Amino acid sequence: MPLRFAATLAQRRFDVRFELAAGETLAVLGPNGAGKSTLLALLAGLLTPTWGRAELDGAVLFDVGERGSVLTEPRERGISLLAQEALLFPHLSALENVAFGPRSRGVHRVSARATALAWLDRVGVPELAGRRPAQLSGGQAQRVALARALAADPALLLLDEPLAALDVGVAPAMRLLLRDVLRERTAVIVTHDPLDAFLLADRVLVLEDGRIVESGATAEVLTRPVTAFGARLAGLNLVPGRRTRAGFTGRNGLEVPLADAVPVGAVPVGASMALAVRPAAVGVSLSARAAPESGQGPHSGADPDSEFGPGSASHSASHSTSDSARLAATIDDVEHRGDVVRVHAAGLAADVAPADVVALGLVPGLPVVLTMRHSDVVVYPTPLPDQDADPDGR
Numbered sequence: 001m002p003l004r005f006a007a008t009l010a011q012r013r014f015d016v017r018f019e020l021a022a023g024e025t026l027a028v029l030g031p032n033g034a035g036k037s038t039l040l041a042l043l044a045g046l047l048t049p050t051w052g053r054a055e056l057d058g059a060v061l062f063d064v065g066e067r068g069s070v071l072t073e074p075r076e077r078g079i080s081l082l083a084q085e086a087l088l089f090p091h092l093s094a095l096e097n098v099a100f101g102p103r104s105r106g107v108h109r110v111s112a113r114a115t116a117l118a119w120l121d122r123v124g125v126p127e128l129a130g131r132r133p134a135q136l137s138g139g140q141a142q143r144v145a146l147a148r149a150l151a152a153d154p155a156l157l158l159l160d161e162p163l164a165a166l167d168v169g170v171a172p173a174m175r176l177l178l179r180d181v182l183r184e185r186t187a188v189i190v191t192h193d194p195l196d197a198f199l200l201a202d203r204v205l206v207l208e209d210g211r212i213v214e215s216g217a218t219a220e221v222l223t224r225p226v227t228a229f230g231a232r233l234a235g236l237n238l239v240p241g242r243r244t245r246a247g248f249t250g251r252n253g254l255e256v257p258l259a260d261a262v263p264v265g266a267v268p269v270g271a272s273m274a275l276a277v278r279p280a281a282v283g284v285s286l287s288a289r290a291a292p293e294s295g296q297g298p299h300s301g302a303d304p305d306s307e308f309g310p311g312s313a314s315h316s317a318s319h320s321t322s323d324s325a326r327l328a329a330t331i332d333d334v335e336h337r338g339d340v341v342r343v344h345a346a347g348l349a350a351d352v353a354p355a356d357v358v359a360l361g362l363v364p365g366l367p368v369v370l371t372m373r374h375s376d377v378v379v380y381p382t383p384l385p386d387q388d389a390d391p392d393g394r
């Protein structure tokens with residue numbers, strides 16, 4: 001493993017360990033104050049852990065324990081950091097900024113400038129070589145900063161929200177550039193944006209309160225989240241629950257037979273499981289109690305057996321409870337979100353067309369039935385005994 005990291009920083013309640021293989025990019029996600037910046041600062045040598053050890057390509061970055069401490073100087077670590085703001089030297093040209101790393105490693109001036117020009121070319125802005133930072137746009141400056149970070153030939157590249165300060169217009173092009181340069185590179189990227197995790201990272205680590213609450217291959221974490229944060233990140237509903245004799249029962253009462261979804265024998269009755277479903281695949285219909293006398297249309301009937309949500313390809317009377325799950329619930333909230341309305345009930349979000357919201361009269365306090373096809377839900381064992389359990393107890 002090129003990167004092994006284990007560190008505790010007592011005063012920030014930070015306690016994290018992970019490993020990263022050569023050429024892998026790890027996305028670090030988590031709410032504000034989770035410890036993402038602390039993780040980068042420990043790697044970069046800007047903070048010293050209370051305890052811990054980290055190695056990069058076999059070289060010790062820090063080793064702090066009872067028997068004393070070894071702390072490698074930040075600039076000796078072979079690590080470059082790309083921050084949110086470009087942080088270029090204002091008095092140097094773009095070319096001189098990029099040449100700074102090779103120059104400080106003792107590379108001859110001519111050769112350092114040639115390297116710098118090659119990197120400016122690589123990030124798509126060779127024509128900006130002679131400009132000072134004050135003459136660059138935010139997007140241009142960030143490209144120059146990326147060239148500078150890469151020109152140092154780091155064994156590990158750290159990226160701290162590299163797209164956050166960019167205009168929405170230039171962020172996509174920068175994201176594609178990052179995707180390109182990160183392909184073969186060992187990197188750790190802190191981001192709030194699930195799209196960055198999807199496009200840039202092989203693995204994801206979710207921090208909360210200085211601890212890892214979720215980690216794994218990006219696709220795995222984003223399709224089978226085990227924490228509410230992971231689910232929000234992936235735009236999924238997450239229903240914690242348990243394996244029952246019949247299948248899965250969520251904490252909100254939602255029941256789904258498991259026969260088709262997961263090998264039933266593999267998960268013992270009582271084991272902790274979770275269900276994930278897209279809000280667009282959750283349908284809302286009126287419960288018998290609230291149904292009008294003569295409802296029409298896909299969402300307006302009183303009979304939940306014939307009602308399916310916008311995520312369903314079609315609906316007909318032949319659909320029965322055998323291929324969909326339903327749950328009686330009361331609407332907690334109704335939220336406008338662009339061209340859909342998100343209806344919240346029983347801990348689930350359902351995306352409903354505005355016309356259907358009006359036709360059904362969906363308002364907070366209304367009793368409804370939520371429906372979802374078995375084929376649209378993913379039910380899976382969760383590593384935690386309970387969602388509120390101490391993540392260390394995994």
Ligand SMILES: Nc1ncnc2c1ncn2[C@@H]1O[C@H](COP(=O)(O)OP(=O)(O)OP(=O)(O)O)[C@@H](O)[C@H]1O
Nearest residue numbers: 011012013030031032033034035036037038039210
């Ligand atoms: N300079 C500091 N001195 C003391 N405590 C700090 C300092 N910076 C951060 N902390 C604390 O350390 C913990 C982790 O903060 P950190 O900045 O690493 O979180 P983060 O995940 O990067 O958050 P954000 O997304 O808001 O940047 C928090 O409890 C925070 O209050």
